[in-house]
Amino acid sequence: MQIRIAKPADFWSGILFAGVGIAAYVLAMDYEPGTARRMGPGFLPIALSVILLVLGAIIVLKSLALMTGPEEAPRTAAVSDAADRRFEIWSTVRAATAVTVSLVFFGAALPSLGLVLSITGLVIISSFADPRLTWVTTLIIAAFMSALSVAVFRYGIGLSLQVWP
Amino acid sequence: MELLANLAHGFGVALSPSTLLYCLIGVTFGTFIGVLPGIGPLATIGLLLPITFHLPPIEGIVMLAGIYYGAMYGGSTTAILLNLPGTAASLMAALDGHPMAKQGRAGPALVMTTLVSFFSACVAILLIAAFAPPLARFALNFGSPEYFSLMVMGLIAASVLVSGSIIKGLAMMVFGLLMGMVGLDLTTGAPRYTFGVASLYEGLSFVIVIIGLFGLAEVINNLALGERRQSFTGRVPWRDLIPTRKDLKDARFSTLRGTLLGAALGILPGAGPAISTFAAYALEKRVAKDPSRFGKGAMEGLTAPEAANNAAAQTSFIPTLSLGIPGDATMAIMLGAMLIHGLVPGPQIVTENPDFFWGLIASFWIGNLFLLILNLPLVGIWVKMLSMPYSWMFPAILSFIGIGMYSLHLDSFDVYLTVGFGLLGFLLLKLRCEAAPLLLGLVLAPLLEDNLRRSLLLSRGDPMIFIERPISLFFVMLGAGFLLLVAVPSVLRWFRSRRGPAPDGAGK
Known part of the structure; x- marks a missing residue:
């Protein structure tokens, strides 16, 4: 059994969200969280970064597929050859x-x-x-x-x- | 007859020469920019927003409203002629509009769009005038818990209703909320996520985020696509512009259905115009005698979503104005612009600033009239403009972005920040993450935090307050309902696809 990235766009956006969540959490540790009754400046940032981290993790997990047989589904809809792909990267950069x-x-x-x-x-x-x-x-x-x-x-x-x- | 008196008062305000002038300028500019491929209504409004900052409040907002309609209309023009819909809302217009254009019937398609938009906007404006004040009176009873629940509901609705992955929509919304945390904390004054940069103390400017995420990201994307971008080469002869009698007959009921559906859905915070166009198209297909005509240039398929789009665009001003809670990303920009001008939308605005409220509503109507007068003769020119190469346009767009962002605070840092968001926006575009929920999160974050803090202070830290109060409970359940409605089928599908080797179950 093998794990492979079935949906790269989802995988990388999940990584992005999780990364932002972790960074935001680390930064928010410096802010006073306070209590629910008297929320400090860190209360919502901490809560939101944890939520973002969890959502990012779910997106990453969902983008992976457990494969038992040989690869079947093509990676993306567009079937582009190598030259096309190189041109795309070059023009994007x-x-x-x-x-x-x-x-x-x-x-x-x-x-x-x-x-x-x-x-x-x-x-x-x-x-x-x-x-x-x-x-x-x-x-x-x-x-x-x-x-x-x-x-x-x-x-x-x-x-x-x-x-x- | 209070309604008529109020509307008359509004026309008195809106018919002043300066307001009329700015409304006209707004509609013209909005159409002009909105018609450019790759620049949707959101980007158009963002690009032109800085111009309105230097005007008096009422003129500024009226001009912005004009820009909004112009941009929406321009967006459908591009969608129909080039099959390049700038937004989800104009996606549906392209579905049947573009086949019409390919059949050489671009003229009737564009003219019908204009007529239908005008009709549905007129109906929706009456609805705003009738329903916004009672809603505002009702909302005067809202406390912090109600506002908090309503905002959470709106945020959830906006994120789950995006096209594509729901969970990515939710993540983008939370990302936006986090971005809204940047700046000084309202109550304690503690700086958050400012990295010691003085410009960030006031928080991230939403204009910078919009221009970056929508405008600049689109420019980069269009340039990256390079030669593969299509441009319009067809011609629209003058005598073929006029719709036939059959066109009008075909459009009668679909327009009416679209208008009513759009007006109803537009009022819901978070739903907005995009959803109403999907719903209107689906409805037309269902009631049609011959559904197979759809997608091949059916007049009903063009007019119903277009009517719904415009009606919803109008009625989405109802929650924005009377509750102070924007219905979608575009409304979030309008709300932000009002705040910049010192106008605080909310239950009080109807009574405290009737000049503004009724003047704005009257100017909606005037703006739509201008749109009609302007666009019928100018259809030919818009078509011409679309054959202009993008190579000539993007340096101009970049220049406007540069000057516009610098002029916000006469600070170069704002320009750099815009570039940063442009690159982030391009990345998100490539990762197929819709930026609209992020924007809504960003705008609502301070309000959300403030109301959460007050609610919890009120209840001594007990979160039960949100479900103990009936109106708040209603919003909470509505939000949960949205979540379940869309989450359950996809979770089921996911489980099914994991079990057994069903290759098509994995989605797109």
Whole structure:
């Protein structure tokens, strides 16, 4: 008899929930739990993290299947070959990285470099997420978005944002 | 005739030029953003929310309500034309709407959607005006135990009714409640889960969580899918826009049934529009003479869920406004926005702030009228917009997210936090965990804790208080009922699948 992960998505979400539950519990041990009559700041966090841990554990257990015979059910509905799979992972990593870096740059740059340069940087960095974007298009979008944001947010709504460095 | 007098008062408030203007802007923006593929109503509202912060309270909320309708309507447009439903609610619209579009009948499908939405919203608005004030009066008797039980019931309902795994829905809800613990404890002032970061002392901003989990996660997902994302290439000629006489005849009763069903289900906290569309579709299929037409472009299959969706969207304002308890994630955002503007929804709002309450209801109607006026001529433009490549849109979306999040407190940390939630949201999307229960948990957590604390103080620590009080007992039983209703069949199925080698019993 063998245990195998029948539903990977469920398995990993269960692990995630259980992990968050444990982390939240460990952190909540520093907070005063109090009594039921006079709840302290730790009362609900402790209760909730235990519940989350239990739910996560159940999800993990449910995602496992006890197999006696040979594997029968396919892992997921989509049958994708290795090249497809590699492309998917690559484009996912690329998208997540480009989006993350572009916004982090924007957040860091905005207070000192101002709206125009920050938006231009954000658009240029994020363009790496999509190989179909050419340099010319990217620069046009950057110029358009800079002008639009200055018009709408600085002058339209009147946010106190710096426009230039 | 108190009702009519109140409504008249509301129209007096809502018909001021500035309110009308913001309502119009809201509806336009809402449709404009909502129609973009991959951005559902939740993300749309989240993206446009920061704009309303700088307005006076009534104008801000009215604009937000306009955005909400626009977004819902825009969402169905995308669902019908591209078969890309942004929410569970517009999933049903795509089921029969998209086949119609493929048959070259996108025009009638979109026009009928607009007409049906307007009709059902009108009916539902009358219901709100009639039922919200009595409900608010009734809710004045509620004490902490009643509120606590009601919230627990709503949370359970919202988590078990999500599509997919129930237990994952529950876990997401608890995750959300835990996220709601971040910040200073209300009574003792002790910091919790703040990691010494000053920005977190006020708690996690729900706008940041929404934009991250819904908006940003969707952007990453769309980019990750890359070339495989489909875009609309068909054309909708002008003369084919008008529905035929047969279309109208087919839609008559289905619209009525959908409206009534939606209005009734929308009032339940936690049920919300999504469920009502499933129910309406199922009902139509059951009463139809020829159920096999469904899924192939049946007019009833499009209009009934669409009517239910809009009616439920309207009536879900009833619990939000009169109890202060949001019915679903979208209402949770509306509630949060009201709180930001210093308007505290709850039993008192009807009497203490009649300008706001009746003005909002009147503006619902005006918003729907704008939607009708705006969308009938603009159907062609929405269709055009959908053929715009996503490559041009996502840098703009990211820019708006960046500026919007920074402008919340003029703090870069908020932008970083949004990115964090965006990555978490993408992970949850990949793990097929629905984020809506999490959001509801996050919004309700402070209220839930406060009412639990008061209840237990009242009963000297005895949890029996929740079942000793009749109204509270009713909510507890309703919540338990929801849990049993959905848990029992799946537990049985699970046991059956463990015994014996039944390969199909393991679910999807």
